[in-house]
Amino acid sequence: MADLKNVAPLEDFDWEAYANGDNKVEASREAQEEAYNGSLNKVNDHDVVDGTVIAMNKREVVVNIGFKSDGIIPASEFRYNPDLKVGDTVEVYIENQEDKKGQLILSHKKARASRSWDRVNEALEKEEIVKGYVKCRTKGGMIVDVFGIEAFLPGSQIDVKPIRDYDIFVGKTMEFKIVKINQDYKNVVVSHKALIEAELEAQKQEIIGRLEKGQVLEGTVKNITSYGVFIDLGGVDGLIHITDLSWGRVNDPKEIVELDQKINVVILDFDNEKKRIALGLKQLTPHPWDALDADLKVGDHVKGKVVVMADYGAFVEIAPGVEGLIHVSEMSWSQHLRSAQDFMKVGDEVEAVILTLDREERKMSLGIKQLKDDPWENIDEKYPIGSKHTAKVRNFTNFGVFVEIEEGVDGLIHISDLSWTKKIKHPSEFTQIGAEIEVCVLEIDKTNRRLSLGHKQLEENPWDVFETVFTQDSIHEGTIVEMLDKGAVIQLEYGVEGFATPKHLVKEDGSQAQLNEKLQFKVIEFNKESKRIILSHSRIYEDAQRAEAREAKKATKRTTTRKEEAPAIQNQAASTTLGDLDALAALKAKMQAGE
Numbered sequence: 001m002a003d004l005k006n007v008a009p010l011e012d013f014d015w016e017a018y019a020n021g022d023n024k025v026e027a028s029r030e031a032q033e034e035a036y037n038g039s040l041n042k043v044n045d046h047d048v049v050d051g052t053v054i055a056m057n058k059r060e061v062v063v064n065i066g067f068k069s070d071g072i073i074p075a076s077e078f079r080y081n082p083d084l085k086v087g088d089t090v091e092v093y094i095e096n097q098e099d100k101k102g103q104l105i106l107s108h109k110k111a112r113a114s115r116s117w118d119r120v121n122e123a124l125e126k127e128e129i130v131k132g133y134v135k136c137r138t139k140g141g142m143i144v145d146v147f148g149i150e151a152f153l154p155g156s157q158i159d160v161k162p163i164r165d166y167d168i169f170v171g172k173t174m175e176f177k178i179v180k181i182n183q184d185y186k187n188v189v190v191s192h193k194a195l196i197e198a199e200l201e202a203q204k205q206e207i208i209g210r211l212e213k214g215q216v217l218e219g220t221v222k223n224i225t226s227y228g229v230f231i232d233l234g235g236v237d238g239l240i241h242i243t244d245l246s247w248g249r250v251n252d253p254k255e256i257v258e259l260d261q262k263i264n265v266v267i268l269d270f271d272n273e274k275k276r277i278a279l280g281l282k283q284l285t286p287h288p289w290d291a292l293d294a295d296l297k298v299g300d301h302v303k304g305k306v307v308v309m310a311d312y313g314a315f316v317e318i319a320p321g322v323e324g325l326i327h328v329s330e331m332s333w334s335q336h337l338r339s340a341q342d343f344m345k346v347g348d349e350v351e352a353v354i355l356t357l358d359r360e361e362r363k364m365s366l367g368i369k370q371l372k373d374d375p376w377e378n379i380d381e382k383y384p385i386g387s388k389h390t391a392k393v394r395n396f397t398n399f400g401v402f403v404e405i406e407e408g409v410d411g412l413i414h415i416s417d418l419s420w421t422k423k424i425k426h427p428s429e430f431t432q433i434g435a436e437i438e439v440c441v442l443e444i445d446k447t448n449r450r451l452s453l454g455h456k457q458l459e460e461n462p463w464d465v466f467e468t469v470f471t472q473d474s475i476h477e478g479t480i481v482e483m484l485d486k487g488a489v490i491q492l493e494y495g496v497e498g499f500a501t502p503k504h505l506v507k508e509d510g511s512q513a514q515l516n517e518k519l520q521f522k523v524i525e526f527n528k529e530s531k532r533i534i535l536s537h538s539r540i541y542e543d544a545q546r547a548e549a550r551e552a553k554k555a556t557k558r559t560t561t562r563k564e565e566a567p568a569i570q571n572q573a574a575s576t577t578l579g580d581l582d583a584l585a586a587l588k589a590k591m592q593a594g595e
Helices: 015-020 023-039 108-126 193-210 463-469 538-594
Strands: 048-056 060-064 071-074 089-096 104-107 129-138 141-146 149-154 173-182 187-191 216-224 228-232 237-241 262-271 276-280 301-310 313-319 322-327 349-358 363-367 388-397 400-406 409-414 436-445 450-454 475-484 487-491 497-500 518-527 532-536
Touching: 060 089, 071 104, 089 108, 104 108, 108 129, 108 149, 108 173, 129 149, 141 173, 141 187, 149 173, 173 193, 187 193, 237 262, 301 322, 313 349, 322 349, 400 436, 409 436, 497 518, 518 538, 532 538
Parallel strands: 149 187, 237 276, 322 363, 409 450, 497 532
Antiparallel strands: 048 060, 048 089, 060 071, 089 104, 129 141, 129 173, 141 149, 173 187, 216 228, 216 262, 228 237, 262 276, 301 313, 301 349, 313 322, 349 363, 388 400, 388 436, 400 409, 436 450, 475 487, 475 518, 487 497, 518 532
16 A cells, blocks of 8 residues: 555546546547557467567467467477577467457467478578587487478488487587478578688688698597597697507507597698698607617517518517518528428517618518528438438329428429329329328438439339349230220239330230220340330230241141152162162072072
8 A cells, every 4th residue: 555655646637527427528538549559469379570589488479470479389389599698589370369368379399381382492502501400319410490391410410520429419508500401392491600610711721721741739539540540739630640650560540549539640741722731649769770789780689479470471569660581581490382381470579680781771581490500501411322311291293292391491392203103194193182101311412402303212122123033035914004096004923013005005806905805915025224114915916926927837847858859768668679670680699609
């Protein structure tokens, strides 16, 4: 009541007329109502009009559109605009001028939707910056509310740097640029990255303009790849190639740096046009070769770790950034062509001998075979001529077998020194690679580091015995074991083989002898030096036929001689008889005269 005493009555109000119910007063009130109604906006349902925010809280926003009542809109319809405040003008859609409670029903969401398509097209055409509310994640990006339309924000368009956690953007209101609209499907694509690229481009030009080779800057690790590390230098990116991360070998850049790490880098080179900046990290520390022990020299033993393998050798790191090459030829005294992987692998800890050392070129060669004595230094004592050993077959050639008695000591068994008796066309018929074979040292070639070896010399020469068995013209049983164009190989007793030409394989009935057939053969030639026995089956019956022919010829000759001699004998007999008769007659006459 205290406040009422300060209220002054209207000076020109006619209280008496009001008390008496004067029509003029009523008329005045109606006029006043008409004047009030005339001051209000005339609105229709489903219109879109502008209103002013007159009050707001977390749940509701009160908007005055100049109507007789204010409208209340859920605050959720304004979540895309966190900067909304009292006094701001907003567009609203009139759903109902008056509900059952006499309340004006408005919608900001529907107002935006009714004009949204025109607005996004206008924003694309004019390259305007629009605000949008990030609603949720989706495959490959985010869904953004722009003018009430659900637009797609690709993951690559969120920022200029790769985004690892999309969830941090959900629920945020951000500025975007509309980059693409599909009119047929009503699809809208927006980009936040496009807004900052122009600004970054200006920053890049400014930063690159201040760059100098050799300059040291602080940067942040932005991305790590298999070939290097990208560094954010404050608006411009540079690359540290994997070879410039450390003086030592780097298999994975993650061994040296990690994401978001702040590091100092030195500018090695840059290209104004291509905006490429080459950075270095290892260059900030002294080269390890410069810190290498000054007393280290050729012949010293060093220890290190195998960091890289190649067929031709292994790189061994004896100190961080200091490597030496062990060539495969320095891994073993053996002369066999082998791969370095046969001797070691990455990660092995090895001891080696320094063979060469060039500090200026920063090169070093190492060897591990030098840790052992050269087996050829005392080869005459260890493997004298005539000594017998066990070797391992390493390789074949058409003329013999290469074997290894021990690592670094190789020898050749000539094909002719494999067997006394068997004719071997290729060494693979006699042995196999990897097999062990007994050998006898025949010759030593120290210059070429090669031994001449024999296998058959482990046994006595059986040809000394064969010489007494397979004498010329002797006949032996044999089996045809191989047919060749020039003849056949015949297996004889004692494991020895002979050879017969086709004309000596003809049988008595005129047919040709066949493979695996067992026949009698005559030795027609025996050569101890060349270890050759020439045989003939045909000669057996041919010689018999010749003998029979000779006998028949002799018999015929004897018969002819007898026929020629018969008349003479008869004449001789006759003459003798007549002579005898004359003598007898004379004797008879003489006897008679004597009587």
